[in-house]
Amino acid sequence: MRHLNNRREFLSTMAHAGAAASLSAVAYSRVLGANGRLRVASVGCGGKGWSDLTATAACPKVDVVALCDIDESKAHLGQAAVKYPQATRFTDWRKLFEQPKTFDAVIVSTPDHMHAPISLPAMQLGKPVQCQKPLTHTVHEARQMRLAAQKYKVVTQMGNQIQSHTAYRTAVGLVHSGAIGKVKEVHAWQSGAMGWILVDDRPAGSEPIPSTVHWDSWLGVAPTRPYLSKIYHSFNWRAWQDFSNGQLGDFGCHILDPVFMALKLTAPLTVRAEAPPINKEIWNKSSTVAYEFPGTEMTSGPVVKVTWYDGAGHFPSRKALGLPESFNFPGSGSILVGEKGMLLIPHVAMPKLLPEEKFADVKIPVIPSRDHYISWALACLGEDKTTSHFDFSGPLTEAILLGTIAVRNPGAKLTWNTEKMELRGAPNAQDLLTKPYRSGWEPKWI
Numbered sequence: 001m002r003h004l005n006n007r008r009e010f011l012s013t014m015a016h017a018g019a020a021a022s023l024s025a026v027a028y029s030r031v032l033g034a035n036g037r038l039r040v041a042s043v044g045c046g047g048k049g050w051s052d053l054t055a056t057a058a059c060p061k062v063d064v065v066a067l068c069d070i071d072e073s074k075a076h077l078g079q080a081a082v083k084y085p086q087a088t089r090f091t092d093w094r095k096l097f098e099q100p101k102t103f104d105a106v107i108v109s110t111p112d113h114m115h116a117p118i119s120l121p122a123m124q125l126g127k128p129v130q131c132q133k134p135l136t137h138t139v140h141e142a143r144q145m146r147l148a149a150q151k152y153k154v155v156t157q158m159g160n161q162i163q164s165h166t167a168y169r170t171a172v173g174l175v176h177s178g179a180i181g182k183v184k185e186v187h188a189w190q191s192g193a194m195g196w197i198l199v200d201d202r203p204a205g206s207e208p209i210p211s212t213v214h215w216d217s218w219l220g221v222a223p224t225r226p227y228l229s230k231i232y233h234s235f236n237w238r239a240w241q242d243f244s245n246g247q248l249g250d251f252g253c254h255i256l257d258p259v260f261m262a263l264k265l266t267a268p269l270t271v272r273a274e275a276p277p278i279n280k281e282i283w284n285k286s287s288t289v290a291y292e293f294p295g296t297e298m299t300s301g302p303v304v305k306v307t308w309y310d311g312a313g314h315f316p317s318r319k320a321l322g323l324p325e326s327f328n329f330p331g332s333g334s335i336l337v338g339e340k341g342m343l344l345i346p347h348v349a350m351p352k353l354l355p356e357e358k359f360a361d362v363k364i365p366v367i368p369s370r371d372h373y374i375s376w377a378l379a380c381l382g383e384d385k386t387t388s389h390f391d392f393s394g395p396l397t398e399a400i401l402l403g404t405i406a407v408r409n410p411g412a413k414l415t416w417n418t419e420k421m422e423l424r425g426a427p428n429a430q431d432l433l434t435k436p437y438r439s440g441w442e443p444k445w446i
């Protein structure tokens with residue numbers, strides 16, 4: 001068995017895990033910033049990072065003081081430097097972190113494999129973190145992120161911004177109000193075609209690295225490989241196990257977020273996937289992942305089943321749900337089957353109670369949106385609380401990533417002991433809670 005870097009770290013993680021479980025989900029608040037202003041550093045300024053940065057900077061109390069991106073071209077560091085000319089520019093986050101007095105809080109919007117390696121040292125410096133979804137690349141990293149947020153008492157927020165949208169907030173409110181009664185089972189899906197490059201194996205050869213790209217820094221903790229344009233950086237890294245967690249990793253933290261919040265789910269007991277045998281490097285194009293969670297005050301039995309479907313055109317069975325063949329599933333979303341009815345939560349649109357005839361006279365109480373980004377900035381200043389803090393998004397991410405281990409072991413029913421961090425049921429299951437890190441790039445575990 002490969003351990004979490006070494007046996008001592010693994011045991012230490014488990015010991016902390018027990019302590020973590022006894023703490024309630026708290027959004028830590030720590031007052032930062034001189035004169036009530038927050039000096040923000042952005043790591044990963046292109047792609048989603050651009051909207052993370054600009055949406056956070058929309059807070060009138062935020063000053064953007066540092067920009068870090070491994071790509072200096074216009075679409076990445078370039079455009080951010082034009083918009084925030086006063087900010088100091090970096091191409092290596094480690095250099096930024098050598099100047100901790102120059103910034104108060106960090107946004108991490110890099111590809112998934114670098115979320116924890118960048119966020120952990122930020123929290124160790126006492127910096128609040130806003131980090132994109134999925135929170136991490138491995139289950140062990142997700143546990144470390146939660147423990148670090150607790151230990152350093154920093155404000156945190158995962159970038160599952162739909163959580164703050166009226167659609168998801170209203171859906172959670174409906175379940176909590178008892179509109180569909182206790183929930184018996186959940187089906188969730190992302191059934192659109194994948195937007196990233198679909199290759200069947202690693203392309204051979206290499207290409208010259210563009211002068212603007214710091215390729216070794218992009219690879220970071222991951223195993224090295226030659227640069228190839230349009231294959232990894234930018235965006236297409238999602239196809240690869242070394243950098244991403246496939247469809248479930250990409251969308252699970254969005255689509256299962258209101259399910260987690262509505263049902264107050266904790267750690268899964270078991271997880272089993274149906275999927276084609278996995279390529280050694282690339283994620284599957286389709287899978288079904290069946291979870292069993294311990295029942296909660298919002299569910300109807302000792303165990304609640306949550307089933308995930310991904311892949312183009314892959315939906316739950318209308319017949320099994322008692323839905324007419326004419327029923328049109330949204331491209332992604334979930335259906336919660338309750339004792340009194342069902343709730344459809346499209347991703348992203350207002351929820352719908354089913355069957356429609358039964359609930360035709362029900363006026364849905366709409367819960368307005370919050371600003372996911374500004375609430376993090378204000379929470380850093382002690383003026384608000386985040387909702388997707390790592391006490392919430394850490395366990396959510398752990399559950400999602402346990403599903404990706406099941407996808408790598410199709411047909412095996414894996415059992416999870418969250419206190420001990422033990423995953424049984426396949427020879428490599430325990431090993432896949434973590435991964436090897438490139439020499440010299442090992443994360444700073446707490």
Ligand SMILES: NC(=O)c1ccc[n+]([C@@H]2O[C@H](COP(=O)([O-])OP(=O)(O)OC[C@H]3O[C@@H](n4cnc5c(N)ncnc54)[C@H](O)[C@@H]3O)[C@@H](O)[C@H]2O)c1
Nearest residue numbers: 044046047048069070071076109110112132133159234235
């Ligand atoms: N919340 C959402 O709705 C949403 C939407 C899209 C992406 N995401 C998440 O955002 C993250 C980024 O995804 P993307 O599609 O923007 O990827 P991307 O590859 O398009 O952009 C990543 C950006 O980070 C930069 N970068 C890469 N490695 C870096 C490093 N080590 N240090 C500094 N900068 C680095 C890249 O140059 C690029 O500017 C992912 O975790 C993804 O899952 C979330």
